[in-house]
Amino acid sequence: MKANIHPKYVDAEIRCACGNVIKTRSTKPSILIGICNVCHPFYTGTQKFVDTAGRVDKFQQRMAKTQAAQAAAAKRKKK
Numbered sequence: 001m002k003a004n005i006h007p008k009y010v011d012a013e014i015r016c017a018c019g020n021v022i023k024t025r026s027t028k029p030s031i032l033i034g035i036c037n038v039c040h041p042f043y044t045g046t047q048k049f050v051d052t053a054g055r056v057d058k059f060q061q062r063m064a065k066t067q068a069a070q071a072a073a074a075k076r077k078k079k
């Protein structure tokens, strides 16, 4: 190898948000990741439902309200 042109290749720890730690080697000693093979839904087989703000619920409530209003309006028109 040519001197002084290669980055340092050190022991590295990859830490996932789920707590999983993978030991490897890299130019960086520690790498933080958000998802790994242990917690990714593709490997776990379970689905993670990302609806923290309850947007789907809010939408369904709004839709029910609108449909009720439309039904009431249609009834009024018939009379």
Ligand SMILES: [Zn+2]
Pocket (backbone or CB within 6 Å): 016, 017, 018, 019, 020, 034, 035, 036, 037, 038, 039, 040
């Ligand atoms: Zn993970």
